[in-house]
Amino acid sequence: MxxxxxxxxxxxxxxxxxxxxxxxxxxxxxxxxxxxxxxxxxxxxxxxxxxxxxxxxxxxxxxxxxxxxxxxxxxxxxxxxxxGNKKDGFPEWFRKWPTIEEESGTLKVYEPIVIYGLLQTEDYASTLLFDDREAIDARLKRQDILTRTSPQPPRLIYLLPETVLWNDVGGPEVMRAQLKRLVDAVSPRLSVQVVPNGGIHPANQGTFTLASLPGGEEIAYVPTAARGIMMDAREDISRLKDKFDAIWTQALPAQLSIDLINRTIDERWKT
The missing domain is CATH 1.10.260.40 (lambda repressor-like DNA-binding domains)
Known part of the structure; x- marks a missing residue:
């Protein structure tokens, strides 16, 4: 039916x-x-x-x-x-997602290419966005949800492959500051866990984010080469949750992940 x-x-x-x-x-x-x-x-x-x-x-x-x-x-x-003339730094197909982020109780993120947008420094974001001031400001504004006091910030669980720490975005100074930002961002409500290079899991295809809302609704955001797609069909959500859990089993514990990020800063991004 x-x-x-x-x-x-x-x-x-x-x-x-x-x-x-x-x-x-x-x-x-x-x-x-x-x-x-x-x-x-x-x-x-x-x-x-x-x-x-x-x-x-x-x-x-x-x-x-x-x-x-x-x-x-x-x-x-x-x-x-x-x-017609609407501009706010976001492409039209993305405009609903910041509201979902604001309302979320939990965000689960897998980002295999670059650092997740809510954790990017201004210089890192500027490099990725080709110095588009409006787009940069819009991305940085989204990050306010992580430092708000009321309501409490969403619980953010961020998984990334070790290779993201190696990708040169903006040069050594930008990368050092960006990876330090990851380390400093860790809190009781925000975890950063790294999948060591070579870890086998089923989600090398691309980025996705799972948002859980207070009312129990679950929504996913999946970027494509053309546009981002929001999904709430039960089958899609179930499949992405299974993938996230499979990646999570391959990730280092939180403290070991932070140790790896700090080593990468010292060994790869010396200035």
């Missing part, structure tokens, strides 16, 4: 509002997602992601939907109002 469509709350975000309107006009026109996809140059999976507020779309998507669904340009007009 097919799952019912994800319930949206249009007041939650611009993506929720736009997705709910696409779905409403599609249903009013008596089109299934597959039938709509057959008439516009977008896949059923992409249309579904837009409707579930998991993906941003370009204005051309709204224009194609308007034509097929005979909405008299309602979706294009809505797209202009919601997304």
């Amino acid at each position: 097919p799952q019912p469509p994800k319930r949206l709350t249009p007041s939650n975000s611009a993506l929720d509002l736009f997705g709910s309107e696409v779905r409403r006009y599609r249903v009013l026109a008596n089109y299934s997602i597959k039938q709509l996809a057959a008439k516009i140059p977008y896949s059923p999976s992409f249309i579904g992601a837009v409707e579930r507020a998991e993906s941003h779309c370009e204005r051309s998507f709204a224009e194609h939907c308007d034509t097929v669904l005979d909405t008299k340009q309602a979706l294009a007009h809505l797209h202009d109002g919601l997304f």
Whole structure:
């Protein structure tokens, strides 16, 4: 039996509002997602992601939907109002995630390429973001949740391969400061654990973050080369939780991880 469509709350975000309107006009026109996809140059999976507020779309998507669904340009007009000139340092498809981070009781992160964004120094972030001041400020602002007093910060469990400590982002000075930031960030509510080089686990494919909300809801964020995707389907969450646990079994304990990071600073990033 097919799952019912994800319930949206249009007041939650611009993506929720736009997705709910696409779905409403599609249903009013008596089109299934597959039938709509057959008439516009977008896949059923992409249309579904837009409707579930998991993906941003370009204005051309709204224009194609308007034509097929005979909405008299309602979706294009809505797209202009919601997304036309909006800028806050985040790409549109990421804008919901900082709110999820703020509301989370626990964040479990696996990041195999670079240091996790909530723990980046300004210079490290600046190198990765090509000195885009707006994007840098937005990333640093997200980090406020780790030092807030009320409500208490989320419990953050951060796993990373040892090779992330070796990747040169910005040169020795930047790397020394960044790795010291990792060491200094450790607290009763924040752990950093390193998977030694050569550890075998099933998640070398890429980054993912699991957020557990106070009400028991679980949401994942998975970046791709094109955009990030938010997931809340039970099967997806279960699969990612299994992967995280499998990686966790290969990670060094917290204190041994800190010792390894300090050795890497002294041995690899001398200035």
